[in-house]
Amino acid sequence: MDPQSSEPAYLSIARQKQDQLNTLIPPEWRLPAHLIPSGMLSAADSVTKTREYGRINVVDVPRTCGLLTSKEIEITEKWDAKGLLQEAARGRLSAEEITTAFSKRAAVAHQLTRCLTEPLFASAIKRGKELDEHLKRTGKTVGPLHGLPVSVKDSFNVKGVDSSIGIAALAFKPAKENASLVDLLLSLGAIIIAKTNVPQTLGALDSCNNVFGRTLNPLNRQLTAGGSSGGEGVLVAMHGSMIGFGTDIGGSIRVPAMCNGIYGFKPSNGRVPYGGQESGQLDGKGRVSLQPVAGPLARSVDDLGTVMKEIVPRAELFGEDCIPGKWESETALKPLGDSRKFTVGMLRSDGLVEPLPPVAKVLDEVAQILRETEGIEVVEIPVPPIFKKCQGVAGRLMNVDGGGNMMDLLESTSEPLIPWLKGRMGRGKPIPVTKLYQLQAERSKIEKEMLKLWTSPDGTGDDNNNHERRIDAIICPVAPHPVPELDRYNAVGYTSSFVLLDYPAGSLPVRPFREPDLETGKEMTAQVLGSWDRKNRELWDEKTVDRRVYLDSPLSVQVVTPKLHDYDLFQAMQIIDRALRRDGGAASSKRGDSKL
Numbered sequence: 188m189d190p191q192s193s194e195p196a197y198l199s200i201a202r203q204k205q206d207q208l209n210t211l212i213p214p215e216w217r218l219p220a221h222l223i224p225s226g227m228l229s230a231a232d233s234v235t236k237t238r239e240y241g242r243i244n245v246v247d248v249p250r251t252c253g254l255l256t257s258k259e260i261e262i263t264e265k266w267d268a269k270g271l272l273q274e275a276a277r278g279r280l281s282a283e284e285i286t287t288a289f290s291k292r293a294a295v296a297h298q299l300t301r302c303l304t305e306p307l308f309a310s311a312i313k314r315g316k317e318l319d320e321h322l323k324r325t326g327k328t329v330g331p332l333h334g335l336p337v338s339v340k341d342s343f344n345v346k347g348v349d350s351s352i353g354i355a356a357l358a359f360k361p362a363k364e365n366a367s368l369v370d371l372l373l374s375l376g377a378i379i380i381a382k383t384n385v386p387q388t389l390g391a392l393d394s395c396n397n398v399f400g401r402t403l404n405p406l407n408r409q410l411t412a413g414g415s416s417g418g419e420g421v422l423v424a425m426h427g428s429m430i431g432f433g434t435d436i437g438g439s440i441r442v443p444a445m446c447n448g449i450y451g452f453k454p455s456n457g458r459v460p461y462g463g464q465e466s467g468q469l470d471g472k473g474r475v476s477l478q479p480v481a482g483p484l485a486r487s488v489d490d491l492g493t494v495m496k497e498i499v500p501r502a503e504l505f506g507e508d509c510i511p512g513k514w515e516s517e518t519a520l521k522p523l524g525d526s527r528k529f530t531v532g533m534l535r536s537d538g539l540v541e542p543l544p545p546v547a548k549v550l551d552e553v554a555q556i557l558r559e560t561e562g563i564e565v566v567e568i569p570v571p572p573i574f575k576k577c578q579g580v581a582g583r584l585m586n587v588d589g590g591g592n593m594m595d596l597l598e599s600t601s602e603p604l605i606p607w608l609k610g611r612m613g614r615g616k617p618i619p620v621t622k623l624y625q626l627q628a629e630r631s632k633i634e635k636e637m638l639k640l641w642t643s644p645d646g647t648g649d650d651n652n653n654h655e656r657r658i659d660a661i662i663c664p665v666a667p668h669p670v671p672e673l674d675r676y677n678a679v680g681y682t683s684s685f686v687l688l689d690y691p692a693g694s695l696p697v698r699p700f701r702e703p704d705l706e707t708g709k710e711m712t713a714q715v716l717g718s719w720d721r722k723n724r725e726l727w728d729e730k731t732v733d734r735r736v737y738l739d740s741p742l743s744v745q746v747v748t749p750k751l752h753d754y755d756l757f758q759a760m761q762i763i764d765r766a767l768r769r770d771g772g773a774a775s776s777k778r779g780d781s782k783l
Contacts, residue, residue, distance in 0.1 A: 195601035197355035198231070201398045204351065204358050205230055208399070211306040215254075216294040222252050223298060224408070230301065230400030234605055237401070237673045240408040242736065245299040246425060249292050259288035263426045268335060268485070268493040271429060275334035278322065282334035282378065286315035289336035290380050293427035300403045300412070302421040304341040305348050305382035311336070314378050331497045333376035338428035340416050341382045342389065342464040343481075345369055350465035353387050353396025356596040357465060366463030367506040368432060368481055368498075374505075375497050380428060383418025387605045388593050389466060390612065392442050392676040394418055395605050401673070404446060409736055410670045413443035416484065420447040423484050430494050434461070436479035436585065438665070438682025441745060444484050444694035445665040448741030450760070451694040452482045452491045453685070455751045458499050460506025467593045475623060477584040477686060488695070488760045495757065517752045518656060528564040529762055531557055532640070534663040534747075535567075538575040540678040540720045541713060542667040543727045545704040549697050549742045553662060553767065560766040568661065569647060573636040578680030580629055581687040587623060589615035607674045630687060637688055641749050660759035661747040665694050668726045670740040677723045685747055691756040692747045695764055700737045707734070 226239040250260055262285055266274060274280040290308040297303040318329055328334075344350050344362035351358040365373070372379065387396040394402040394417025404412040405425050412421050416433025420443025423431040433440045435453040444451025459481045466472075473479060485491045495514060502509035533554050536542060542550070557563045594614045597604070604612060618626075639647065641656050667678050685692040710728065715721050725731045746763060748756040 197397055197600040197602035200355040200358050200600060201231065204349075204398050208303065208306065211308065212294045212297070213308070216291050218248075218252060218254065218295060218298045222248060226408075231397070233301070233400040234395055234397055240403065240673070242407050242409050244407060244739075245405045248299055249295040249425060249427070252295060254295060255288070255291055258284075259291060262288040263292050267487055268429050268490040272332065272335055272493070276328050280334075281315070282318040282322075283312060283315035285334050286311050286336055286378050286380060289426075289428060292425070293338070293381050293422060296405070296422055296425040296427040300405050300421050300425070301400050302383055302402050302412075302418040302425075302427070303381050304351070304353075304384050304399050304418065305345070307345070307348065307379055307381050311378050311380040318376065318378070328376055330374060330376035332372070332494065335377045335429055336380050337372060337377045337430045337432065338381045338383055338419060338422050339369065339379060339432045340419055340434060341385050342434060342466060343369055343382065343432065344463045344465060345379065345382065348382065350382075351398060352385055352389060352465055352467060353398045354467055354596055355398055355600040355602050357467065358398060362465075364463065367460035369463070371460055371498060371501060371505040372432075375501075381422070383416070383422055383431065385416070385418065386414040388608065388612065389415045389439075391415065391605070391607050392438065392679065393607060393674050394443075395607070395674075397602055397605065404670070406448065407736070407740060409672055410740055411446055411673050411676055413446035413676075415439040417443045417446070419484050420444055420449065420451075423447070423486060424449050426486075429485075430490060431484040432481060433484055434464070434479050434481050436477060436683070436686055437581070437679045439479075440482050440484060441665050441682050441692060441694040442676070445696075445741065445743040446670045448696045448743075449484055449486050450488055450491055450696070451484045452495065452756070453692045454480055454482045454495070454753045455691045456480050456689050457508065457510035458495075458502060458512055458691075458753050460502055460509055462506055462508050467596055469588060469592050472588055476587045477581055479686070488757070488764050491693070491760070492757050495753070499753065512753075514754055516754050516758065518659075518755060528562055529759075530564045530566060530657060530659050531759075531763070532566050532568040532658040532661045534570070534661050536570050537578070537663075537680050537684065538570040538572070539578060539680055539716060540667045540723045541711075541716060542664050543669065543723065544706055544711070545669050545700060545737070545742060546664050546667060548704065549744065550662070550664065553697060553744055553763070556766055557763065560769075563762070563766065566658065568640065568658075571637060571640065573633050574684065576629070576633055577684035577687050580626060580633065581680075581683040583618070584626055584630070584687070586615065587618050589617045591615075591617070634688055656749070659748070659755065660763075662763070663745050663747065665743050665745045667723050669700055669737045669742060671726055672732070672736060675726060677726060678719050680719070681745065689750045690747050691750075691753045692745055693756055693760050694743050695746055695760055696741045696743045697767060698742055700740045700742055702738070704737070705734045
């Protein structure tokens, strides 16, 4: 509490941060009031007053608002990452004009969704000019990502800029050095145009905090934008950044990708530098508990590959937490049409929470499309009994410290928990080291048992001839429900389990939710599996939700490969995505456009 006022200190800090943010958006980039939808509450109100948000799609506003020139619209929409890099390298587009176009579009996106925390427009445009001068002087690009406009989650440190992660106590404490990934991206020639919004504590799947407010889903403001990399998901979906970089410990890359109809890639540990971030936790926690990873979000699978191709081979030179790597297959997957088919395993449930009907339906559709695609074999995988233990072990490992340091930060400015965290988070006791040993031993047992997924024809492990890999990739839900309403995201086990196992996993949009998916008047009749499953069914029960809220929202699937088979995940996502788009079921016929 401020001794000079009865007002809690966090409120004053929040106002100062929002004022600072607003001054970093040039006046000429500001939307006229009539283009900002009604119900766009103040940042403070947006944390709690969610019922005033209408079912509004603002994806097209940057294109139609009149602030962007026709060339700026072309720059932000015409090319994929590889094409844009070619334009910059050949001098057909300057890095300065590319950066200006994306910065302006990011500014517009923020005014509609609150996706930004730290606009870096001035420094980004300055860097664009420097890249142009270098290219003109030497005839060479600075690096393979020369002029590529990217954004990063607020937790990544950028020297001289706050990493407040939506916590008032961390505001106005600029970072003294860059995160390892930031240094790597800059060395490659990329331009960082902004940092993006996250949930309070980084521990929720809806990006809402007391400092910057709630980030809104541009497809439908009644639905969550996801978290904890929600600002990244929104900014990329609205073409305000070419590639976004988030982090993932429970699904924080894949969930925002699912919610915004784009592509997310959670790599294995050690592939992308993670160090140099603000987490609000004690340093070193990730080394003994569950280690989060960093990875990209993009509007196409190819865009994911464009940046991973350059990051993975260089990661060990920048991140002390990285391993030597090459962007190539670990198993030399043969092309389609070869004698060995690309084999996909369908894992339809985690055994704890049954997918709601539209999610199960999309899995059926994807399986059928793949079965009809030459060179692909689809097999059904029974739920491994031990898979049900993943969510519980992952959850306990995430909370080994009892949350004391985070609660200290919040209490230092009298900052309350956001509504979703109330009752879910509090000050606990750190678990003793002997208990940590037991958890890690349980994790090892799960990892060993789950290896059988890959070495038998149906993933059961019953085949005695299990000396080779039989399944190339697994398809399963990202979540057991469609994109939910604000603060109603339910089961995290479908994503956190693959962090526990350290399997690379990606989110891939399939198609929009349509009228036939509503199944009006038809309820689920299968036996409830437990408390998580009961809670999940509230998102389909017509007594507790109007299913029409899901109309036109993106329906996605998750693709998974074994540990350290990151390039194989990229290949698998390419193969599956191309099959879906040939069938007309993909998110869009135009590079996975987030409009769905």
